Amino acid sequence: MTRKKIWLIGIAVIVAAVSVLALKLSQLKKDGELDPEASASYRLQVRLDEGDEFHISAEIDVVNHSGDAWETIGFYFIPNANDEEVLPELIQDPADSAISSIEDEDGTLRYELANNELLVQLGEELQPGEKKRLKIDYTMSLSEDGMRLSRDGNNYYLAQWYPMLAFYQDGWAIEDFDPKGESYHTPYSDYRVEYELPRKFLVASSASDGEIAPSSSGAVEGENIKDFYMAFMEPEEWTTETRHANGTALRMFLPVGSDATEETAELAVDAYSYFEEKIGDNPFQELDIIANDGNMEYPNAIEVASDKENLESVLVHEIAHQWFYFLVANDPFDHAWVDESITEYAASLFLGDRYDSEAYGFESAALMAEYYDTNKYSNLPMDEYEETEYYATIYGKTPLILRDFFNGRGGEEEAFRFLAAYYKEFQFQNVDTETFKEFFNEYFGENHSEFFKDWLQ
Template identity: 50%
Template sequence: MLKFISNSLCRNKKRFILLLIGITIFSGVLIYLFGIKQGNTDVTGDLLPQKEQSSTIIEELTEEIIPLDEKNSASGISPGAIAVYNIDLALDEQDVFQISAEIDVTNESQDSWTDIGFYFIPNALTDANKPDFMEDGAETAISGITSDGEEIPFELVDNRLLLKLDAELKPDEMKKVKIDYTLKLPENGNRLSQVDDNYYLAQWYPMLGHYSDGWNIENYDSKGESYHTSYGSYEIDYQLPTEYLVASSATDGEIAPTASGTLAGDNIKDFYLALMDPDDWHTAASSVTNTALRVYIPSAGMDFTADMMAVTEDAFAFFEERIADHPAEELDVIANDGGMEYPNIIEVNSNPDDFEHTLIHEIAHQWFYYLVANDPYTDSWLDESITEWVASMYMVEEGYQDPFAFAARIAQTRPTAHLINLPLNEFEKGDYYSTIYGKTPLLLQEYFEANGGSDAAFDFLSAYVEQFRFDYVDTEKFAEFFVEQHGEDSREFLNSWLDLEKE
């Protein structure tokens, strides 16, 4: 930190000296004026004390030369772009979705843009692009992209959709774009999937990327999450050919079949939507504090909704008590064997004898991935490793047998990377899992066992979420905050498994 401050002062040396001279002169004038006004009983009550007033003025003046991110080392990372989504979605009798997405994109960067970048993951799952393990591909076609009725040229490669602008979009300006396309989900696909008469829409719409010296949109990588999206506001109108159970990232309300409706929500990273055949599901509803809980379990098997709900209630309440209150009005749990997290909704195992670990892990993601966000392509450990660690600590507290057994077992299945904050494409597939879900949770647990135990661990996590709620972090931000909380001696621990010298 001292080196950081020193560098900052050197960069602004001349301005800083001039500023000090100006402050000295100005402070003298203030003292003089204050001495005059002190004798005037009509205005004394409106004045700040001299020390407080001088400090306030100095802070206002120094704002000019100290950037916000340099003043607060633990501030989050700007996404550079934000979006408001208004989407019309209609499903026809041939299982094809007709989708029209109107998106208001605001430039929050310091650059003027000549293009706008989206993830369009359905294109990465077509027959031409899909991962080898997928038997069936998605079918999608963009029929038009417009703004104010004028066509916008675009490029679509893998999951990277770039809209070419005819005029620069300057900082703080907004551009409304409309993207019309069709989508047929792959049967038994990867996250985006149709299973019988159930439709799981994950990463199904054009998702605005992050902007920092260009659009940070990587190619699709199925071994992890390769998309880094911004918090956004959503309004989605849907029309269906028959009635379905609807579960989404919005607040859906009573569990009841419907053929049309509107879904809306704010501060959502990526919007998930499930349309489910009512005959295929056992359901249950409950609540914890201010959050409604809804559970869906396949009706073809045993009805263990009560067991799943009991764990859901306990885990959610535990994380709220030990880490932070969660703002979700509703959390949906779908036992479709997806094993995946989305804002306010998760997919978990359908096996009544083996569902708890995945359920607890995915619930914990509502804090680490959703409340505190990171780029899962470059820093996947920040959500996956922390989540697995948190889930295991919960199981310790609740008396589960061998709560870290999953992490220990997977850490031994393959070699692990020495430095764990690698981008997805630099991991071998097996090494990614052994490192992120195995080695790293064990490292974190070992550190806190020697430094205050579970109380210290949860105190740190609580402070971390409070600092970065609805914000973005990277490895360097995490390390800064960790050292701030645990002292300079902790830097040696971090350097033993994190590359903190990246550009």
């Protein structure tokens, strides 16, 4: 047999193996187990008055993709949870929200509201395949230095601020608000947000906002967005700058007088470019970076530290969340590790590569793991962890487990090959622990139940 024939046979075997793997991986998403059985599109009208109160009208088209007839439609209404009753230790200046009406085309609807669960009672059952348009009007004032949904002087940060359609799978599973992490689970949706403000503000959002310029009114739109973030900021209090990473505009908002402007810009460009190169292209063309010490991720927008000391690990972690949480989604209440631990692992790889020191890259995870010795599984529901256990497990122990596994499998290079394949397979889809394990086993072509048994139940 000639060398050429041997080479051709070898290529054929490789192609066949790749085809089989691709078929197996594609079957992971054909069963539809994690497909949302409800979808929504939103038109949100926002008006801020001179007394710092928001007047919001939410027009929401909801489609029933399930096999069930619905008597109710379930939403997360988190403004109701941002009060002193739900968060007595965190909210010094409680928020205030009030629903004035909920209507459909036939008139006023009844509803039940407890914690962050809003259940709208329908006049007639919504049958499979049918669409229902709801109009929800409410007012809202924000907590000073509140929990994500907050106000800082003349700066307003609208996070989880509107009625967010919940996931439907054999019913509306809406967990109570949990400040340890993100306790809401929403499907990808399309948005149009119209705003009217009493004066000009800087505007940042999950949509593409364009050139940074103060505005008192306008409209923004976005498609395939998991949840919609918006901020209105006092222009005189912020320094702004726009840099580009592989064609994506990174719009930066830093407090006037910040000593971290150049460091933020350089690190953001480097991290965003790195993750696109190593994991895959981000299809969105804009990322807003707000240095308000919020330390939180949202679709196409992140809140990060304002000082040099805390800038690095927070900024890189929140940028990595654009791939894991936003573009590959999961239920953060039941499977927080799927986005948080993988995000922390990817961020640690970047920092280790940047400084040529694995110890430096994983310093934050190592400190978290040492903070509280925990032997709990990584995929427990959020309410089964004490706060210290949650942070030590999700941000500490689990990223280190992934590090050790891939260090025995080719290190960083193999880790990013896996993450790139994972991202490609599940972009704009939802993943849970079982889906991840199935993909993991198929990708490596072997059963890793022994590896999983000590940290995933």
